[in-house]
Amino acid sequence: MKQSHLFTKTKKESPSDEVSLNAELLIKAGFINKEMAGVYSYLPLGLMVIKKIENIIREEMNAIGGTEMKTSIFQNKETWEKTGRWSDDVVDNWFKTKLKSGGEVGLSFTNEEAYSNILKQYINSYKDLPIYPYDFKDIFRNETRSKSGILRGREFYWKALYSFSKNEEEHNEFYERAKLAYKNIFNRAGIGHLTYMTFASGGTFAKFSHEFQTLTGAGEDTIYIDEDKNIAINKEVYTDEVIESLGLNKDSLVEKKAIEVGNIFSLGTKFSEPFDLKYKNENGEEKLVTMGSYGIGLGRLMGTIVESLSDDKGIIWPESVAPFKVHLLLLGDDDKTKKEADKLYEELLSKSIEVLYDDRTDVSAGEKFADSDLIGIPFRVVVSKRSLEDHGFEIKKRTEEKGKIVGSEELFNLLETSH
RNA sequence: CGGGGUGUGGUGUAACGGCUAACAUUCCUGUUUUGGGAACAGGCGACUCUGGGUUCGAAUCCCAGCACCCCGACCA
Numbered sequence: 001m002k003q004s005h006l007f008t009k010t011k012k013e014s015p016s017d018e019v020s021l022n023a024e025l026l027i028k029a030g031f032i033n034k035e036m037a038g039v040y041s042y043l044p045l046g047l048m049v050i051k052k053i054e055n056i057i058r059e060e061m062n063a064i065g066g067t068e069m070k071t072s073i074f075q076n077k078e079t080w081e082k083t084g085r086w087s088d089d090v091v092d093n094w095f096k097t098k099l100k101s102g103g104e105v106g107l108s109f110t111n112e113e114a115y116s117n118i119l120k121q122y123i124n125s126y127k128d129l130p131i132y133p134y135d136f137k138d139i140f141r142n143e144t145r146s147k148s149g150i151l152r153g154r155e156f157y158w159k160a161l162y163s164f165s166k167n168e169e170e171h172n173e174f175y176e177r178a179k180l181a182y183k184n185i186f187n188r189a190g191i192g193h194l195t196y197m198t199f200a201s202g203g204t205f206a207k208f209s210h211e212f213q214t215l216t217g218a219g220e221d222t223i224y225i226d227e228d229k230n231i232a233i234n235k236e237v238y239t240d241e242v243i244e245s246l247g248l249n250k251d252s253l254v255e256k257k258a259i260e261v262g263n264i265f266s267l268g269t270k271f272s273e274p275f276d277l278k279y280k281n282e283n284g285e286e287k288l289v290t291m292g293s294y295g296i297g298l299g300r301l302m303g304t305i306v307e308s309l310s311d312d313k314g315i316i317w318p319e320s321v322a323p324f325k326v327h328l329l330l331l332g333d334d335d336k337t338k339k340e341a342d343k344l345y346e347e348l349l350s351k352s353i354e355v356l357y358d359d360r361t362d363v364s365a366g367e368k369f370a371d372s373d374l375i376g377i378p379f380r381v382v383v384s385k386r387s388l389e390d391h392g393f394e395i396k397k398r399t400e401e402k403g404k405i406v407g408s409e410e411l412f413n414l415l416e417t418s419h
Numbered sequence: 420c421g422g423g424g425u426g427u428g429g430u431g432u433a434a435c436g437g438c439u440a441a442c443a444u445u446c447c448u449g450u451u452u453u454g455g456g457a458a459c460a461g462g463c464g465a466c467u468c469u470g471g472g473u474u475c476g477a478a479u480c481c482c483a484g485c486a487c488c489c490c491g492a493c494c495a
Binding site for chain 1: 420425426430431432443444445452453454455456457486487488489491492493494495
């Protein structure tokens with residue numbers, strides 16, 4: 001994509017109504033636009049990142065047997081009354097609205113009810129199980145206080161997978177696979193080294209749920225980490241009894257601030273009971289389905305990456321989620337340099353290397369460098385009079401201070417072997 | 420929902436109760452520039468969040484509302 005076609009521009013000043021680093025950088029660099037407190041639009045660059053993250057999650061979910069679908073934002077009152085969660089006394093953060101015909105509808109704030117209701121039609125026999133449907137979906141929560149930029153919004157985009165299993169054993173087997181899939185996701189998203197699987201309260205049907213907590217000062221949660229064993233405990237279950245039951249030692253636990261980027265949860269029969277979600281086993285007996293839920297907030301994950309990987313010049317995207325792999329900068333406006341840069345741009349495109357081409361000729365070199373650092377694309381390639389007088393192109397990683405001048409062959413070699 | 424703070428051109432800020440609301444940036448015109456947010460010249464852009472009140476006079480003081488930020492509570 002040519003930068004002259006990208007309508008967003010970077011801002012020099014930080015927005016006055018944002019304090020959080022993720023919102024500040026993402027707004028300055030033109031990834032998102034704030035609509036109101038806790039509500040953000042994703043601009044072209046932001047959407048590219050979201051889609052990259054979405055694809056990573058999709059691949060990992062499909063790899064463990066997930067089946068993608070798309071449930072409606074609109075929620076049926078009757079369905080929710082089955083679990084008692086329609087009531088504002090039980091769930092106080094609903095966004096609800098009225099139909100012209102008189103009824104009420106809610107906007108999704110979670111998906112268990114919708115899934116249980118749909119899957120009831122399709123689960124009859126033990127032969128129908130297990131199944132692992134999932135959604136990418138906008139979720140709405142009327143938070144009393146949204147905060148921290150895109151880390152906690154009133155509207156957010158998430159992935160939710162629900163597992164429907166015959167029994168505890170089958171559920172547990174999948175649950176373990178889901179843990180690994182989640183680890184893969186956060187590794188691939190570039191924050192694996194900062195992310196800990198964390199024991200948290202489990203509800204009625206399991207002793208624990210598991211959160212994936214990424215260390216960042218902007219975190220809302222307090223966790224206690226055992227760095228050797230690479231696991232952590234959420235403050236909410238940080239008791240002597242729990243520490244002991246996990247075989248941990250209080251002295252080796254370190255307190256840290258973290259943000260919850262993912263959560264997996266055993267639901268047992270909490271939802272299959274009210275929905276009468278049963279199957280017939282081999283002996284013709286009716287059994288309740290055992291469920292689990294597995295969520296990741298994509299916007300929150302994006303914000304967390306920004307929070308934990310940026311520097312004082314801007315964002316540093318991991319290659320896996322960066323909007324582009326290469327930021328190609330044209331410096332100078334003489335015909336020869338421009339022609340060389342155009343040619344390189346076409347070559348990158350023909351090799352399917354994602355590139356943002358700063359082809360603007362009315363912008364100074366300094367401004368292009370500053371923009372490039374702020375936007376945070378992993379590789380910066382400069383074409384200028386100076387580079388052409390040497391071997392051809394200057395390539396520099398966003399994480400490096402100095403680049404090096406390389407010829408075309410070496411350039412493509414470097415780009416094609418990196419991912 | 421409790422507490423605290425802030426609302427001024429698109430953006431970031433300034434302005435003792437008193438002149439035509441200032442500066443920077445963005446944007447537009449032109450000239451010169453092109454390796455770290457270039458230089459010069461000219462120009463566009465504001466009912467100072469809304470509604471009341473005090474005053475000869477309000478961006479400034481008072482009241483109410485709304486919005487945004489922060490702390491806390493809450494967070495399938």
